[in-house]
Amino acid sequence: MSTITAFVHMVGGYRKLRRYKAIASTLAMHGFGDIATRTGARRVWRGFMKAVTLGHAADVEALTTGERMRRVCEELGPTFIKFGQMLANRPDMLPPDVIRELSRLQDAVPPFPFERVRQVVDKASGGRASEVFQTIDEKPIAAASIAQVHRAVLKSGEVVAVKVKRPDIERTARQDLAVLADIADYLAENVKGLGHFQPRRVVEEFARTLMQEMDFTIEVRHLERFAANFADEPAVRIPKPYKELCSSDLIVMQYLGGVKVTDITDWSAYSVTPKEIADLGTKLLLRSVFEHRFFHADPHPGNFLIAPDGKVCLLDFGMMGTIEQTRLEEMLSFMVGLVSYDSAMLVESILEAGLAPEDLDVRGLKRDLEAMMDRYAMVSIERLRIEPLIRDAAEAVFRHRIALPADLLGVGRAISVMEGIARRIYPQFNPLQEIQPYLVSLFLKHALDPTTQSERLVDLVSDWMLAAKDLPKDASDVLRKLKKGELTVRVDNRHAKEEMLAANRRANRLAGVAVAGVGVVASYLLLRSGAVCDYVAYAGFAASFVVSLWVLSGIRRSGGM
């Protein structure tokens, strides 16, 4: 048994190694060889990568960093495409030109063979797929990085959509996430100013979202929750899942036919107008974010269909955003400050949320935000767009090293995407006219809601009482230990390991110098005395020379004496 386990581990290790190699060479080919050589990839293919980097230097120079990053993501497949798309929502972390390039990343990929679809469906239905399905179309209606969707008909005659996960996608994703974590560590240590954004945490958060998106049982729950939240909205349709036929690799759900909202050229065939759809889309998004705290984080036009009867069909609930109750007020204050051009409120919401660094120049931040808002205040309300307003605010905040929370950025992105869709179908769409009254009303309702404030106060008092209950005993324990001289204080020095390694290296170098020196003197004495063969003395000189080279190379690598 242990031999089999060892073999499986070996095969797994080999696959991982191959993936490392592929990632490293792609990074190197696009001019990111430095990252490739300094992360875990160094162990695999360092020499090769250097060669590849040099070979492609001319091509790479002609492209911008953003273009190269986009190409790397495209070549490395689904995990990196998703990661790039996520980074495109971080204007606080990346410059605008890189964001623009990463926003171009497309999720569309070639479909996988139908045989795989048949296998997954058969497995999920306990080997009785032929009893459940009348037909399953071989040609997918959509193929994306994580799954593809086929139209099918159940034996009962109901038309359904069958969403099947790509083969091996989870294993590849795990390997890619391990490499991304290595890259994040390297960037945190070596790129000035990036450590503040905690790249490792960004990757971990992305990993959590991606793994959730790959677990289709979670998406089924999302479908049900979203449908329940909008049960009172007759203009909206959300596909109903057939839970008994679903698994972690498969979703069977009601098929909702319709036309992609941005593909409609003649609205006269529908009972709704583009303005009504634009208003409805905005209302749905605002309600889902600020009332349900559970929103569609990927509201691109492909997930927004218009049925022949004018109803809006929402699709793909794999990537959903959630907001904690406690964060809602902070987010609401931030958004109200933004759409009301109130820089004081914006700054206050940032400070209250604890997002600012300790040495924040509050007056400078307020001045920057005011300057930015003045520019927008001069734009007529008809011409004003929310997307650049959010982007410029994020950039102004970013200049002051304030890391905006991912959920706020997710909301910002969702609003921007929705605004883009609304403007494409109805160019006169005025987002502020919809968003501002909604946010201000909700903000006032929250501010004057006694229930939320009271619950928070009672929670706080209750926590204090619990702490107070243990306080006398804890204090008495500490005093008793102090009296007996048993009180120990543990100091956690986070840099102790690095300091120890550096000290070891210094000691090794000193020892090296001593060995080389002694070697030279001993060899010289042996040569002079003629006690042994001359070759022994020459060998001593050579060994001393090698040791000296090793010491010098160590000093050069560490950047000086």
Place this chain on the structure above:
Amino acid sequence: MSYRFIWKKIASKALSSAVAKGLLTINRQDLWEQVARTESLTPQQIEKLRGEIDEALRKVEAAGRQERDLVVKAARELVAQVIKGVKGP
């Protein structure tokens, strides 16, 4: 369900009701005038919102009235006992 949770619920309802009663009593005219000055809402929207908020406050006040009265009664009783204890028999 723990005892603590039950007591927290009661205290929270009582406090909500007391805060709602206070908010209904005090004059909030300044706040609405300030909102009107920002031009974020039209006068009609402000009037509608004001009505909705007052309605919500009345509901919260009524929903926790029993708990509020209970807590107030218990607090009065406690204070009376403390005063009695301080004064002595």
